[in-house]
Amino acid sequence: MPKDTGIGASSKRREDVRFLTGKGRYTDDINVAGQAHVVFLRSDMAHGRINSIDTADAAAMPGVIRVFTGADFEGVGTIPCGWQVTDRHGEPMQEPPHPILAQGKVRHVGDPYAAVVAETAAQARDAAEAIVADIEELTPVIDMKAALADGAPKVHDDLKNNLCYDWGFVEENKAAVDEAFQNAAHVTTLELVNNRLVANPMEPRVAVGDYAAHDDSSTLYTTSQNPHVIRLLMGAFVLGIPEHKLRVVAPDVGGGFGTKIFHYAEEAFCTFAAKAIQRPVKWTSTRGEAFMSDAHGRDHVSKIELALDADHNFTALRTETYANMGAYLSTFAPSIPTWLHGTLMAGNYKTPLVYVNVKAVFTNTVPVDAYRGAGRPEATFQLERVVDKAARELGVDPVELRRKNFITEFPYQTPVAVEYDTGDYNATMDKLLELIDRDGFEARRKESEARGKLRGLGLNCYIEACGIAPSQLVGQLGARAGLYESATVRVNATGGLVVMTGSHSHGQGHETSFAQVVSDMIGIPEDQVEIVHGDTANTPMGMGTYGSRSLAVGGSAIVKATDKIIAKAKKIAAHLMEASPDDVELKDGAFTVAGTDKSVAWGDVTLAAYVPHNYPLEDIEPGLEETAFYDPNNFTYPSGAYACEVEVDPETGKVDVISFAAADDFGNVVNPMIVEGQVHGGVAQGIGQALLENCAYDENGQLLSASYMDYAMPRAHDVPMIKVDHSCQTPCTHNPLGVKGCGEAGAIGSPPSVVNAVIDALQSAGHDVTHIDMPLTPPRVWAAMNGANATGGGGTAHGRSVGAGDTATH
Amino acid sequence: MKVTMTVNGKERSAETEGRTLLSEYLREGLRLTGTHVGCDTSQCGACLVHVDGQPAKACTVLAQDCEGAEVTTIEGMANADGSLSRIQQAFQDHHGLQCGFCTPGMVMAAAALLKDNPQPTEADVRHYLEGNICRCTGYHNIVKSVLAASGQSVEPVAAE
Ligand code: FES
Ligand code: FES
Numbered sequence: 003m004p005k006d007t008g009i010g011a012s013s014k015r016r017e018d019v020r021f022l023t024g025k026g027r028y029t030d031d032i033n034v035a036g037q038a039h040v041v042f043l044r045s046d047m048a049h050g051r052i053n054s055i056d057t058a059d060a061a062a063m064p065g066v067i068r069v070f071t072g073a074d075f076e077g078v079g080t081i082p083c084g085w086q087v088t089d090r091h092g093e094p095m096q097e098p099p100h101p102i103l104a105q106g107k108v109r110h111v112g113d114p115y116a117a118v119v120a121e122t123a124a125q126a127r128d129a130a131e132a133i134v135a136d137i138e139e140l141t142p143v144i145d146m147k148a149a150l151a152d153g154a155p156k157v158h159d160d161l162k163n164n165l166c167y168d169w170g171f172v173e174e175n176k177a178a179v180d181e182a183f184q185n186a187a188h189v190t191t192l193e194l195v196n197n198r199l200v201a202n203p204m205e206p207r208v209a210v211g212d213y214a215a216h217d218d219s220s221t222l223y224t225t226s227q228n229p230h231v232i233r234l235l236m237g238a239f240v241l242g243i244p245e246h247k248l249r250v251v252a253p254d255v256g257g258g259f260g261t262k263i264f265h266y267a268e269e270a271f272c273t274f275a276a277k278a279i280q281r282p283v284k285w286t287s288t289r290g291e292a293f294m295s296d297a298h299g300r301d302h303v304s305k306i307e308l309a310l311d312a313d314h315n316f317t318a319l320r321t322e323t324y325a326n327m328g329a330y331l332s333t334f335a336p337s338i339p340t341w342l343h344g345t346l347m348a349g350n351y352k353t354p355l356v357y358v359n360v361k362a363v364f365t366n367t368v369p370v371d372a373y374r375g376a377g378r379p380e381a382t383f384q385l386e387r388v389v390d391k392a393a394r395e396l397g398v399d400p401v402e403l404r405r406k407n408f409i410t411e412f413p414y415q416t417p418v419a420v421e422y423d424t425g426d427y428n429a430t431m432d433k434l435l436e437l438i439d440r441d442g443f444e445a446r447r448k449e450s451e452a453r454g455k456l457r458g459l460g461l462n463c464y465i466e467a468c469g470i471a472p473s474q475l476v477g478q479l480g481a482r483a484g485l486y487e488s489a490t491v492r493v494n495a496t497g498g499l500v501v502m503t504g505s506h507s508h509g510q511g512h513e514t515s516f517a518q519v520v521s522d523m524i525g526i527p528e529d530q531v532e533i534v535h536g537d538t539a540n541t542p543m544g545m546g547t548y549g550s551r552s553l554a555v556g557g558s559a560i561v562k563a564t565d566k567i568i569a570k571a572k573k574i575a576a577h578l579m580e581a582s583p584d585d586v587e588l589k590d591g592a593f594t595v596a597g598t599d600k601s602v603a604w605g606d607v608t609l610a611a612y613v614p615h616n617y618p619l620e621d622i623e624p625g626l627e628e629t630a631f632y633d634p635n636n637f638t639y640p641s642g643a644y645a646c647e648v649e650v651d652p653e654t655g656k657v658d659v660i661s662f663a664a665a666d667d668f669g670n671v672v673n674p675m676i677v678e679g680q681v682h683g684g685v686a687q688g689i690g691q692a693l694l695e696n697c698a699y700d701e702n703g704q705l706l707s708a709s710y711m712d713y714a715m716p717r718a719h720d721v722p723m724i725k726v727d728h729s730c731q732t733p734c735t736h737n738p739l740g741v742k743g744c745g746e747a748g749a750i751g752s753p754p755s756v757v758n759a760v761i762d763a764l765q766s767a768g769h770d771v772t773h774i775d776m777p778l779t780p781p782r783v784w785a786a787m788n789g790a791n792a793t794g795g796g797g798t799a800h801g802r803s804v805g806a807g808d809t810a811t812h
Numbered sequence: 813m814k815v816t817m818t819v820n821g822k823e824r825s826a827e828t829e830g831r832t833l834l835s836e837y838l839r840e841g842l843r844l845t846g847t848h849v850g851c852d853t854s855q856c857g858a859c860l861v862h863v864d865g866q867p868a869k870a871c872t873v874l875a876q877d878c879e880g881a882e883v884t885t886i887e888g889m890a891n892a893d894g895s896l897s898r899i900q901q902a903f904q905d906h907h908g909l910q911c912g913f914c915t916p917g918m919v920m921a922a923a924a925l926l927k928d929n930p931q932p933t934e935a936d937v938r939h940y941l942e943g944n945i946c947r948c949t950g951y952h953n954i955v956k957s958v959l960a961a962s963g964q965s966v967e968p969v970a971a972e
Contacts, residue, residue, distance in 0.1 A: 014904055021912025022900040022919065024846020024886035031845035124831070204850045204858055204913040204947050256848070256913030257947050289851040509911030509948045679907045679953055686950030710855035710945065718941040718951040723934070748950075 008522030009739075012675035015514045016529075017507070026254045029208035029225045030286050037210065037282035038067050040275065041126035042268065043116040043133055044294060045108035048142035048366040048703020049155065052106060052135065055116055060132040065125030067279055069133070070117045070271070072105035078274065081267055082239040083331040084231075086480040087167050087340050087362070095167035095362070098158040100330035102240070102267045102274070108137060109157055109329035110366050111705050112294025114267060119275055119283055142366035142703035146303060146324040149363050157329055157364040166327050166336065166362035171344040175417060179357040182318035186309035190392035196380045197776045198301035198326065198697040199690075200713060201373045203508070205256020206287040207296065211272030215280065219247045222273045226252040227262045227506050228546020231483070233538050235265040235333070241274055245538075248273075252536045255508035259687070260372035261296045262508065263548050264333035268295070293708040298697055299373020301326035302339060306384040308353075308392055316407045318355040319347060321384060325362045328369035335371045336362060341479050342377030342467070342549075348416035349385045350427045350463045350641060351407040356417045366703045372548065374687055374749040378466040386462035386754035391772055394765070400758075404463055405431065412732075420467055422639045424732035425667060427463060433665035434461065434643040437725050443647070447766065450649050456767050457660075460758025461645035464751040468743035469638035469734070470549030486633035487551070488542035489559040491520070491567050493626035495612035497605035498530045501563075504544010505556030506535050510680070510745065512552060515673045516560055519739065523564050525590040526604055542629055550743030553672060554638050554734065561738045562630035570622060574607045577618045638734045638742040642666035644685075646755035650763045655784030657693055657760055663725040664751065669733040669742040677744045681726045684748020690716040691749075692756035696777050714777075817881045819844065820888030828875045834868070835859045837875035838885060846886035846916050850945070857944030860917035860924075861885045867924035869943070886916035889923065899923055899961040906966065908957030910948035917944050922958045931962055 005011040020026050057069040081100040088094055104115040116133050120126035143149035143157060149164040157164055170176060183189060210223040220243055226232050229250040236250075237243040255262060268285050275283045287295065302323050309318040325339035344358040393400035408427040415421045443459050450457035470476075473484035488504040501520055505512055517531040534540055544556070568588055575593035576583040579600045587594050591604040610617055611626040647660045664681050671677050694714035698706040707713040733740030753776060760778050764771045764787060771786045784790075815832075816825035819842060826841025838844045838861070847870055850858035859870040862884040891897050896904060899922050909915040918941070925932060925940045932940070937958045938951070946954060956966045 015907070017912070018904040018909055019896065021909055021915050022886075022896060022903055023890050024844065024916055026846070026912050028845070028848070028913070030839075030849075124829070202947055203911070204856060204945065205848070205911065206850065254912065256850075257911040259947070289853065289856075511910070675907050679910060679949060682950035682952040683910065683948045684950075686952075687947070709853045710851050711853050715945050715947070716950075717945060718938040718955065719935075721950055721952070723955070724950060724952050 007528060008518055009672050011518060011673065013514050013518055013528060013673055015511045017511065017513045028205055028254045028256055029210065029223050032210055032223050032253065034210060034212050034282035037284045038119050038121060038279065039123040039126050040117050040119045040272065040283050040285045041123060041130045042114040043130045044291065045104065045111060045113040045115060047108065047137065047139050048111050048144070049140040050108045050137040051140055052104065052108065052115060052137050054136045056134040057116065059134070060118055060129040063125065063129035063132055065121035066129045067119045067121070070103060070275065072101055072103040072115060075102050078102065079240040079242065081265060081270065082235055083336065084235065084333045084482050085337040086482065087169055087336040088480060089167040090170035090173055095336055096161045096165065097331060098161055102270050110368050111703060112291070112368055113329065117271060119279060123286070144365055144367065144699050144701055144703050146326055146363040146365060149365050150361065157366055164364040166331070166364055169340050169360045171340070171358045172418065175355055176357050179318045179320050179355045182355050183307065183309045183320065186317060187312040188310045188396060190308045190388055190395055191305070192388045192391055192773060193305045194384065194387060194773060195775045196300045196302040196304070196383055197691060197695070198370070199299045199373055199695050200293055200697050201259040201261035201296060201299055202715060203257030203259055203262065206289055206292045207262065207266065207268065208286045209269045209272040210282060210284045211276035212282040213277040213280065219249065220273050220277065221249045221251065222269055223251045223253065224269050225255050225262055226250070227255065227258040227508055227548055229506065229536060229538050230504060230543050231546055232265050232269060236270050236273065240270045249539045252506055255506070258508040259374045260299065260376055260548060263546070264297050264371055289710065290708055293713065294368055294705055297332040297369045297371035298328065299370065300380060301370050302380045304384050306388045308388045310392060314396060314398060314403060314406055316351050316353040319353050320357050321347060322359045325360055326367065326370050327362050327364050328367045329364060330369050332369040332371035335369060337481065338372055338377040339380070343381045345418050345420045346378050346381040346465065346467060347385060348418050349382065350409060350465050352409045353407070354417060358418070367699055374684060375746045376549070378746065379750045379753065382464045382750050383754050386464070387757060387773070390462070390758045400461065401431065420637060422465070423636060423735045425639060425641050426730060426732050427641060429730040430641060430643045430665045430667050431463070433727050433730050434645055434663060437663040437665060437727060438645045455649040456652055456763040458648050458650065458759040458761065458763025458766065459645065460755045460762055461643065462751065462754040462758060463641065463643050464747070465639055465641040466746060466750050467637035468550035468640055468746065469554030469634050469737065470551045471637060472635055473633050483545065484633065485545050486631050487556040487559045488544040488629065488631045489556065489563045490542050490627065490629040491560070491563040493567060493608050493611070495609050497526065497608045498532070500532045500534055501560055502534045502541040503556055503560060504541055504546065505552040506547045508547065510547065510552060511673065511676045515553065515676055516557065518672055519557055519560060520564050523561070523568065524604060525588065550640070550745040553739065553741045554737055554743045555632060555634055557739050557741065558634070558737045559630050559632035562632050563628045566628035566630060567626060570626060571607050573618065573622055574610050575602050578602050578607065578610060578616065634737060636736050638669070638737070640666060640668050640742040640744065640747050642747060642751055644751040644755045646759045648756065648759040648763055650760060650783060652767065652787065655780040655782070655787060657778055657783060659689055659722050659756065661722055662752070664748065665727045665730060666744065666747055667730045667732055668728050668744045669731055670740040671728055672739070672741065674728065677728055678726045680744045681748045682724050684746060685724050685752045686716050686721045687749045688752025689721055689756055692753040692776050693778050694720065813876060815875050815879050817878050817883050819883045820885060830876060832875040833871055834873040834875050834878055835870035838870060844885050844887050848913055848916055850913065855945065857917040857921060858914050860920040860944065862920060862924065867921060886919060889919060902961035903957040906953050906957040906960055908949065908954045914944060914946040918946065918954055922961060925958065926962055931964065932958070934959065
């Protein structure tokens, strides 16, 4: 019987009421009295030398308060990178400065080089057009392999070259891996790209900077997934504002998907300019600006090789990946293709030897950083495509080949550093097969063929590392921050409580699910628990929300703080009942003494804590408020099996997703309704990546897909109803809730299923097509079927994930 | 120029320039911030409102062209007593929203659809929502919410 409250219940989301009635408070809804507006002038060329910027005419335009250029930021810090990767030779990565406004050169289309602050946004926009900049066009580098060629133009003149780092993992395994390949009975090789994407939360970024002269403090309202991280990065590294003089507020945030983790130049600009002009300064991104200034995602070009023995056991895996960093290093950029990608290359399999090489490259494109899944989708896509290809080459069932190589004993130490605590990959595969009626597929295929369509079934497994992250481990790996989470639980005298969390909700429903956890632990109604997040002024120092970490890490901090509350409340209750604290039990909001009929209500104890007339003051302090910081001792490892059925129109190459099924193991589940919604959304993004979305540059570095006319977002008719199941549960062994995280699984697990299904459909009609690069647009699929270009015009021969003229549009 | 219209049943006015969009008029002039702006190419539908009973993307309409019009925004969609209307309630019941940014447009689109087509099929709903982008939900629960709001039975949400 499903529960109707607490952990395990599909409680309806309390935050929905404000969102459904127009009462949400997003950053753009915030207007500070006296605010001015800023408009950024952004480079329209990919690479250029700034000779001069004449702002005189603009400064004289109506309403203009001040015009800023890079020269105004001499002596101010630059946008920092939060992760330092060490290369194969033990050297630190090359790390160029990232000024708030371009200095000396512009390095990508969209790089801001001037900013106009005016009374209204329209006046600022008008004045920006009056700025006269003499920018000498330089040859850009767009293709990653070309960027690494001798004599290639340099994105950063002060660096040795365009190579950020050349990373080998595990470097000591390399010789053994190479040897295993020499001894292999069969080797399957695949070259593929992971297409560049734009996260596209529906709310564009916004920043409002405010400065209070009376106490010399600054406030930034911003569309962020982690206000404390922004406060730390911007305060300490960019503007030199101590944390006690800087408040960062991220109110309702309209989706993030990773791209709102990072500290952006516009945030620092608004905070800086507010002090400079002594007025609040607001910036609201247009969608066009978002495309050329939000950090992009993915953009890997890879070669993967899988070695098998004669019995089809995987014996070794070897990959080489070119990872695009764009023009500057975004906050977590260096970690994505390394520690969030290389460590997952074992996948669900007991492959004993793995070697991953990653070359991170600077190009004249928008910076690339985490997007939903971040490194793990890239790992999963390579692995699950190459396993599928191997099954075809060997003529064996792709399910059986996977099962044969599954890890079945836990904990399992992979050859790529991580140790999986729990999992049951056969269970999720069994569940998947139950969901999809695989036996009925041939009949469905015949039915499609009767209508002139080709039908394909594709499936895959995935594993991800979530619950980011153990601080000491990531510190060793180059993280420049800890990745714990915090919570303060404040119980009020009348028994209600406020939970202040360092996690941040931008769609995940924390206000509901976190309240479920606390209400369950104490046994009081959910509406007695208020969740506060998103404001550094009233939450403890926390690291925010990304990497499917909120419940696993943030929820664990809440559990720990609530445990402390309960322990203290039991002491108070024991005093009131004249019993020993060890004998006191808390259940359904009442304290009892085992073996007696003594009982005091939760509210009596909380009142006593604040009105300590009858209270053990000699032993404990009054009040009932506790803070906990939780630092996980391992990642969590959600896993699962996904399947997709497609129909391909052989006349046009158009792919329709007919059905999609996901069997996930998320460990314990707090709110099944929210968990399923997370999977739906992730799967739709994965289908988008596989079939529709493509962030395309031409060879001059012009961004070809900078609007929803050119960048194909999945719409309602592009995705089917999605079957989801999370009944296979192997709880995480090292966090108190036994949860693993569910936010990214859908986006990680779905692209290989879609591509595997299309290959299956094409092969069923005798097309010898082994791979098509994403997105599988009609022209690419048609070309593959007709032998025009087997990889559909993709860039595997080159170092680019997308070719010119290759954008998908509706 | 001052523009006056009836918004959610009340006469409201605000100053405009010739270029002021209806979305700007509502958000900045009247501080009705429930109408959202998610794009600059009339593609996303976050700004959808009803003008004289017809759905309209407020980012594509000039405020001055709406002088005297009857406009309904998300702020005008709840029941008179402030409780959630049938459509709004269906979105909450079926988890048809996550971050809430596309939601005002989705609710306004759903209301317009159900007025014209009280018993839409799943395909009708998906087709009608072509002009509304949601990045969070994968549409699954939005489609369910709209079907449920039409009184048709849908599978309950998880573990219900
Ligand atoms: S803001 Fe009007 S359609 Fe996007
Ligand atoms: S709920 Fe976030 S965009 Fe739809």
